[in-house]
Amino acid sequence: MPRRTLQPFPSPSLVVMVGAAGSGKSSFCRRNFRPTQIVSTDACRAMLADDPADQRVSAPAFDLAHRVTDERLRRRRLTVFDATSVDARARRPLLQMAARHKLPAVAVVFDLPVEECVALDRKRPRRVGRNVIARQARRLQAALPRLRAEGFAAVHVVRSALEARRARVLFLPAAARDAEPPTLRDAGGRDPLGFADDGGPFDIVGDVHGCAAELVRLLRRLGYRRPSSRRAFRHPAGRRAVFVGDLVDRGPEVVRAARIVMRMVAEGSAHSVPGNHEETILRCLQNGSQEESAGTMKTIRQIDALPAAARRRFVAEFRSFVTALPPHLVLDRGRLAVAHAGIRPEYLGRDSPEGRRFAVHGQTTGELDRYGLPVRVNWAADYSGKPLVVYGHTPVSRPEWIGRTVNIDTGCVYGGKLTALRYPEMKLVSVKAGRAYYRPRRSLPGGIGLRAETRARPGAAGLSVTAPSPAAEGSIPFAQRRQSPVAPPRSQPALPSARRPVPADRTELSRE
Numbered sequence: 001m002p003r004r005t006l007q008p009f010p011s012p013s014l015v016v017m018v019g020a021a022g023s024g025k026s027s028f029c030r031r032n033f034r035p036t037q038i039v040s041t042d043a044c045r046a047m048l049a050d051d052p053a054d055q056r057v058s059a060p061a062f063d064l065a066h067r068v069t070d071e072r073l074r075r076r077r078l079t080v081f082d083a084t085s086v087d088a089r090a091r092r093p094l095l096q097m098a099a100r101h102k103l104p105a106v107a108v109v110f111d112l113p114v115e116e117c118v119a120l121d122r123k124r125p126r127r128v129g130r131n132v133i134a135r136q137a138r139r140l141q142a143a144l145p146r147l148r149a150e151g152f153a154a155v156h157v158v159r160s161a162l163e164a165r166r167a168r169v170l171f172l173p174a175a176a177r178d179a180e181p182p183t184l185r186d187a188g189g190r191d192p193l194g195f196a197d198d199g200g201p202f203d204i205v206g207d208v209h210g211c212a213a214e215l216v217r218l219l220r221r222l223g224y225r226r227p228s229s230r231r232a233f234r235h236p237a238g239r240r241a242v243f244v245g246d247l248v249d250r251g252p253e254v255v256r257a258a259r260i261v262m263r264m265v266a267e268g269s270a271h272s273v274p275g276n277h278e279e280t281i282l283r284c285l286q287n288g289s290q291e292e293s294a295g296t297m298k299t300i301r302q303i304d305a306l307p308a309a310a311r312r313r314f315v316a317e318f319r320s321f322v323t324a325l326p327p328h329l330v331l332d333r334g335r336l337a338v339a340h341a342g343i344r345p346e347y348l349g350r351d352s353p354e355g356r357r358f359a360v361h362g363q364t365t366g367e368l369d370r371y372g373l374p375v376r377v378n379w380a381a382d383y384s385g386k387p388l389v390v391y392g393h394t395p396v397s398r399p400e401w402i403g404r405t406v407n408i409d410t411g412c413v414y415g416g417k418l419t420a421l422r423y424p425e426m427k428l429v430s431v432k433a434g435r436a437y438y439r440p441r442r443s444l445p446g447g448i449g450l451r452a453e454t455r456a457r458p459g460a461a462g463l464s465v466t467a468p469s470p471a472a473e474g475s476i477p478f479a480q481r482r483q484s485p486v487a488p489p490r491s492q493p494a495l496p497s498a499r500r501p502v503p504a505d506r507t508e509l510s511r512e
Contacts, residue, residue, distance in 0.1 A: 009106055009169055010153070014073060014098040015080040016091060018147070019110030020136035021128040022121030024164045026082055028108070032169040033080050039072070040082040041065050053126040066093060073101040086139045088150065095151045104153035109144065111267070116161050141231070145263045148324060149317035157268035192326045192349050195271060199332045202423045203235075204242045207275065207392040208261070209413035209438075210251020210299065215260060217431045218418050224269075232263035232270075240268075241420075242329065244392040244408065245275025245340035245360070250295035250438040251413045254302050255314060262321045274325045275340040275393070276361050282322055285315055295438050327356040334387055336423060341393035342405070345385035362393055380405040390421055399428055413437050 009015060015033075017025040029038045042052035044061035065081070072079040085091050091107075098105040117133045147155045158164045203222045208215050219241070224233040233241070247261050248254040264270035277296070284300055306314060328339035330349050337343055341362030347355030363377040376394055380402040383389065392409030399419055400407040408428070412418035415436030420429050 009078075010104050011078045012073070012076045013078060013103050013153075014069070014094060014105045015078070016085055016094050016105060016107050016152070017080065017082050017110070018085045018091070018107050018140065018143075019112070020086065020114075020117050020133045020140060021084060022117040022124065022133055023110035023112045024120060024158075024161055025084075025108075025110055028110070028158070028164050028167070029080055029082050031165075032167075033078075037078050038080045038082055039065050039069050042082075044068075066097070069094065070097050070101075073097055073103055076101070076103070084136055086136050086143060088143060088146075091150060099151065105151065107147050107152045107155045109140070109147065109155060109157045110164065111140065111144065111157050111159050112161060112164075120161060145230075145232075145259075145266050146313075146317065148262075148266050149313075149320040151320070153324070155266055155268075157266075159268075192328050192330050192351060196330050196333060196349075198240070198271075200336075200423055201237075201239050201425070202242050202271075202331065202336070203239055203429075204244065204338060204390045204408065204421045204423060206244055206408035206410060206419045207246040207395070207412070208243070208248075208251070208257050208418065209246055209277070210248055210254035210257050210302075211412045211418060211433060211437065212251070212253035212256035212260060214412050214418040214431055214433055215257055218420055218429070219260075221429060221431060222420060222422075230263075232267040233260065234264075234267070234269045241270040242331070242338050242390075243270060243272040244338060244390065245273050246277045246392060246409075247272070247275065248281055249277035249299045252437050254299045255306065258318055258321075259314075262317060265321065271329055271331075271338075272325055273328055273338055273340055274322050274360055278322045279360065282319060285319070298438075327351055328359040330387065332424070337385075337387040337389045339389065339391050342379050342383075342391045343385075343389055344379065344383070348385060348387065378402075380407070388423075390423075414439055 017029065019025050026040065026042070029040075041058075041061050044064045045054050045057050046052040048054075048057045048061055048064070062083075065083070069079050069081055081094055083090065085094070095105050114130070114134050114137050117137065118130050121127050121129070121133060144157075158167055203224075205215070205218065219233045222235070222241075223237070223239070224235050224241070226233045235241075241264060243261055247258050251257065261270060261272055265272050280296055281299055281303075284296060285303070303311060303314065328337060328343050328347075330337050334349075337348060339359040341359060343355070343359050347358055363379050364374040365377060367375045380389070380400075383403055383405050385404070387404070389405040391405065391407055394407060395409050395411035395414060395416065396407050397416065398410060399421070406421060408419045408421050410417040410419045410430065412433045413436075415433050417430040417432050421427070422429060
């Protein structure tokens with residue numbers, strides 16, 4: 001197994017170890033952190049009772065550990081809290097300390113099989129036994145999907161003893177963070193370069209739009225499996241899925257689709273970037289807007305149909321998930337970039353406001369097309385960057401290769417396909433939609449790909465990278481949209497495409 005480098009940890013920060021007894025947390029701490037940075041509850045028991053296993057002093061030992069942790073955070077020192085922390089009530093005071101001192105909290109989760117933990121436990125001088133380990137493992141499984149929603153800035157999952165031995169931690173010092181533009185922290189986004197050392201292999205999945213059944217079929221076709229519907233999909237060979245955004249909106253099962261992706265990201269088997277529809281849904285949930293498109297209101301109704309407690313939990317998890325996503329991803333040491341709507345070379349690796357808007361919303365001319373929607377710019381025709389850029393946002397009838405870019409949004413929600421690009425193999429795998437779940441006359445009256453016909457060439461006058469207003473996206477009356485004075489006439493031919501044919505060895509389409 002190659003050495004795995006965990007995403008750079010902010011320093012100072014609070015690092016919380018989470019895992020059953022015997023999973024290797026303390027050994028990991030000793031390999032990656034200085035002894036002075038580790039606050040161990042076992043060490044606190046030893047200080048109080050000369051025995052790290054004396055459970056009679058657990059309460060004062062935790063009190064001591066919390067006091068030391070709080071003082072170190074007050075002094076802005078990197079602090080590692082070494083305990084099982086499998087219960088939310090054990091993590092809650094730690095998160096509150098980090099928030100009080102305005103420092104990020106990072107969870108390192110040891111999700112090892114019970115048998116591996118038991119085997120490691122037998123090698124220790126003090127053993128806790130199989131029953132305790134199995135009980136802690138069950139509580140960990142229940143907590144894992146919710147960790148990010150609890151308030152952790154990042155969650156890293158280690159799944160085997162071998163992976164734990166080979167994993168190494170990188171640190172992002174305070175000086176480097178202070179040098180970042182204030183907009184990076186204010187936006188709440190994560191570093192697009194945070195996974196730059198992750199070389200894959202990857203399966204990059206196009207716009208899901210709430211098509212959960214098709215997503216499950218595609219993941220299974222790609223080789224991903226899950227032990228139950230409440231667990232995350234994982235690939236037995238260690239591949240990771242990468243989602244290009246627009247997980248929700250317009251489709252039949254937006255909550256189920258979002259939960260599938262959120263679990264995979266939380267458990268480390270996937271990465272994701274946000275799409276414009278995620279931002280729209282968050283705005284609606286926050287402001288209660290009733291002026292959005294029919295597809296957006298369809299999503300809101302699905303969320304509102306959840307039982308009250310489940311709705312509150314889903315909204316909190318979804319909000320935490322989306323706001324923690326980087327606007328785009330740079331992977332494989334700069335050879336690959338993933339963004340929802342695309343990315344220009346000058347924005348790669350940066351989280352500037354302009355770059356975020358471009359990555360999430362794309363580029364427009366400020367005009368309306370013949371369907372009354374903003375005219376998008378075919379930015380890929382002018383792309384000159386080195387990384388291969390994989391994106392979606394504009395539905396096309398088949399994956400569209402232009403230079404070193406590929407659009408894999410093949411319009412599943414409109415009755416097309418859900419497509420994934422296997423990297424570095426450069427093979428395409430698709431599953432057909434069960435049916436057309438959403439086909440508004442205003443945007444796709446004749447099928448998939450018509451929206452792409454009206455894209456403007458790069459260099460058109462009046463280009464804009466500002467996020468379109470809700471009115472521009474959905475609340476203009478239909479008659480007004482169809483009669484826009486700047487919309488090209490129906491008889492105008494489509495702009496010639498710069499698409500180049502997909503080589504035969506890059507295509508592996510399913511027949512479903």
